[in-house]
Amino acid sequence: MFEDINHSGDGGLYAELLQNRAFQGVTPGTSAALTAWTAVGGGQISVIKDSGPVSSALPNSLQFIVPSTATSSVGFKNTGYWGMKVQQGLTYKASFYAKLPSASSLSGSITVSLVGSSGQVLASGTISGLTTAWKQYQLSLTATASGANANNAFQLTVDGAQNRGKTINFSMFSLFPPTFKNRANGMRTDIAQPLADIKPSFFRFPGGNNIEGQSIATFWNWTNTIGPLVNRPGRPGDWGYYNTDGLGLLEYLNFCEDTGMEPIMAVYAGYSLDGSSVPQADINKYVQHAINQINFVIGDASTNQYAAMRSQYGHPTPFKLEYVEIGNEDFFREDTYQAYRWAAFKNGIQAAFPQLKLISTASYGLKLSPAPSFIDLHVYQTPEWFIQNNEIYKSRSAYPLTGPHILEGEFAVTATNSSCLYGPISCGRLDFPSLRGSVAEATFMAGLERDSNLVFGACYAPLLQNINSAQWTPDLVSFDATNTILSTSYYVQQMFSANRGDTILVTTASTPQNPLFWVVSKNSQTKQVFVKLTNTGTQASALTLNFTDLTIGSSGQATVLTNSNYNAKNTPQAPRTVVPTTSTITAGKQFTYNVPAQSVVVLALTYA
Numbered sequence: 001m002f003e004d005i006n007h008s009g010d011g012g013l014y015a016e017l018l019q020n021r022a023f024q025g026v027t028p029g030t031s032a033a034l035t036a037w038t039a040v041g042g043g044q045i046s047v048i049k050d051s052g053p054v055s056s057a058l059p060n061s062l063q064f065i066v067p068s069t070a071t072s073s074v075g076f077k078n079t080g081y082w083g084m085k086v087q088q089g090l091t092y093k094a095s096f097y098a099k100l101p102s103a104s105s106l107s108g109s110i111t112v113s114l115v116g117s118s119g120q121v122l123a124s125g126t127i128s129g130l131t132t133a134w135k136q137y138q139l140s141l142t143a144t145a146s147g148a149n150a151n152n153a154f155q156l157t158v159d160g161a162q163n164r165g166k167t168i169n170f171s172m173f174s175l176f177p178p179t180f181k182n183r184a185n186g187m188r189t190d191i192a193q194p195l196a197d198i199k200p201s202f203f204r205f206p207g208g209n210n211i212e213g214q215s216i217a218t219f220w221n222w223t224n225t226i227g228p229l230v231n232r233p234g235r236p237g238d239w240g241y242y243n244t245d246g247l248g249l250l251e252y253l254n255f256c257e258d259t260g261m262e263p264i265m266a267v268y269a270g271y272s273l274d275g276s277s278v279p280q281a282d283i284n285k286y287v288q289h290a291i292n293q294i295n296f297v298i299g300d301a302s303t304n305q306y307a308a309m310r311s312q313y314g315h316p317t318p319f320k321l322e323y324v325e326i327g328n329e330d331f332f333r334e335d336t337y338q339a340y341r342w343a344a345f346k347n348g349i350q351a352a353f354p355q356l357k358l359i360s361t362a363s364y365g366l367k368l369s370p371a372p373s374f375i376d377l378h379v380y381q382t383p384e385w386f387i388q389n390n391e392i393y394k395s396r397s398a399y400p401l402t403g404p405h406i407l408e409g410e411f412a413v414t415a416t417n418s419s420c421l422y423g424p425i426s427c428g429r430l431d432f433p434s435l436r437g438s439v440a441e442a443t444f445m446a447g448l449e450r451d452s453n454l455v456f457g458a459c460y461a462p463l464l465q466n467i468n469s470a471q472w473t474p475d476l477v478s479f480d481a482t483n484t485i486l487s488t489s490y491y492v493q494q495m496f497s498a499n500r501g502d503t504i505l506v507t508t509a510s511t512p513q514n515p516l517f518w519v520v521s522k523n524s525q526t527k528q529v530f531v532k533l534t535n536t537g538t539q540a541s542a543l544t545l546n547f548t549d550l551t552i553g554s555s556g557q558a559t560v561l562t563n564s565n566y567n568a569k570n571t572p573q574a575p576r577t578v579v580p581t582t583s584t585i586t587a588g589k590q591f592t593y594n595v596p597a598q599s600v601v602v603l604a605l606t607y608a
């Protein structure tokens with residue numbers, strides 16, 4: 001499940017290295033408008049509302065003035081998102097728009113470089129040919145040395161003595177390292193690769209809260225997130241920072257394709273976080289907006305104008321799309337969801353796309369018409385809750401198969417104190433996932449797998465956090481400009497997802513369940529059996545497995561996540577405290593496996 005929370009996108013998975021690259025959403029003339037930008041050599045910089053902006057989407061420019069007393073090189077630099085990684089041998093793609101606001105000429109060229117924390121030049125190039133018209137300049141910068149740390153910067157300078165008193169306006173800067181699968185405007189490789197390594201089957205996006213807008217006026221409007229970056233205005237995100245929307249609808253879809261994930265795409269459903277609902281009289285405009293969004297994804301480019309945009313931007317064929325989510329957590333405004341919003345979107349979208357599976361986001365059991373066939377349920381709880389509720393969906397009377405099928409679209413152990421699930425660290429909130437929490441999540445997930453005739457998908461949330469700016473902890477993967485920290489819960493997601501059966505095997509327990517929990521499945525393609533086990537207790541426990549119907553190979557692989565400290569965590573200071581270990585075990589039609597204390601185990605067996 002992905003949304004731009006904790007700088008998951010801007011400053012995270014989206015590989016743009018420059019923060020505040022286009023002065024979106026800032027107030028000209030303020031110091032905040034210059035976030036991440038600083039002057040070099042006495043250059044004078046300020047953000048102005050440009051009378052002749054680079055585009056209507058980007059009204060602000062960086063105005064740079066060479067002091068009349070300049071004697072050496074002067075300019076400015078961007079320090080990235082709490083730093084930026086510069087690696088020797090990598091080629092960085094830099095670009096920006098520039099113009100001379102009044103008839104003048106620049107003597108010499110602009111030097112564009114990557115500089116280390118003590119000013120050493122790590123890469124450098126020059127551009128020239130500025131005119132009084134906006135023009136985009138692009139250059140590749142190959143680093144001849146690595147930055148000693150993350151405190152590197154992207155810098156532009158001119159010869160001060162030669163250009164005293166001159167003014168240059170700039171906008172839409174960009175600096176990209178090599179990206180995941182070399183996608184233009186793509187993803188940061190050392191975050192995308194661990195996500196791909198989970199072998200996820202789907203990607204729920206773009207929210208979560210971040211689709212809803214703080215107000216109706218600022219909902220996630222997909223049309224502002226496609227096309228050339230210079231035409232993307234960005235928007236005030238729902239987690240306290242402005243979203244550039246450089247990571248937009250097509251970038252999400254390309255990422256899904258590059259990692260083999262199927263999108264579970266949300267559409268804005270007319271409820272925003274200030275509690276407002278789009279009035280019934282206006283709702284059909286938003287339904288059409290959603291239909292257009294879906295046509296961008298799966299429409300016929302030869303007949304539909306929004307599908308034609310997809311083709312124009314590089315993807316002529318439709319993407320794969322099976323599920324569309326109607327809003328997010330609309331249980332906060334069940335009155336309007338029940339009265340008209342659900343029906344408007346369900347009926348409107350289903351008429352246009354009969355094959356799509358539409359997911360409700362209201363409470364389970366809320367009477368909706370038409371009745372939803374799919375529903376997204378969220379839970380943030382304590383380790384004990386997840387263990388005690390591992391059979392929550394087992395009851396056919398409480399959850400009939402004829403009722404809505406379930407996406408557990410957000411779940412995580414967030415705290416150790418049930419009266420403080422969303423509170424501060426001081427009252428029991430987790431800063432990073434703990435082994436205890438991850439064992440509890442695995443116990444719950446084993447139950448979801450056992451009930452996968454009702455539960456069609458599950459995903460941990462939130463996915464990512466930049467440790468310099470987190471609004472929500474714990475998160476599956478943490479990072480800063482140079483490091484990525486995979487949590488104990490990350491390993492649980494990976495162990496469960498990468499070892500996936502297509503058929504659940506019924507088991508009869510010879511020992512009491514608690515503190516042992518399990519789910520057994522087989523993959524009829526690979527002829528494998530997966531035994532997923534948790535031991536929530538503090539003592540190892542021997543488990544004898546008898547396979548009555550299958551001929552099991554004599555050896556298998558055991559992947560184990562455990563630690564003697566039940567509260568152990570992978571943190572920036574100790575990122576690999578708890579990592580899975582894999583070993584070969586003796587298996588067969590009957591064998592005993594000693595399940596380690598406080599552990600998550602996946603036994604991968606073969607069958608004839």
Ligand SMILES: O=S(=O)(O)O[C@H]1C[C@H](O)[C@@H](O)[C@@H]1CO
Pocket residue numbers: 003207208209210328329410461462472
């Ligand atoms: O403040 S919350 O509503 O609890 O926010 C939660 C629920 C929401 O869908 C998601 O964006 C967020 C954390 O993943």
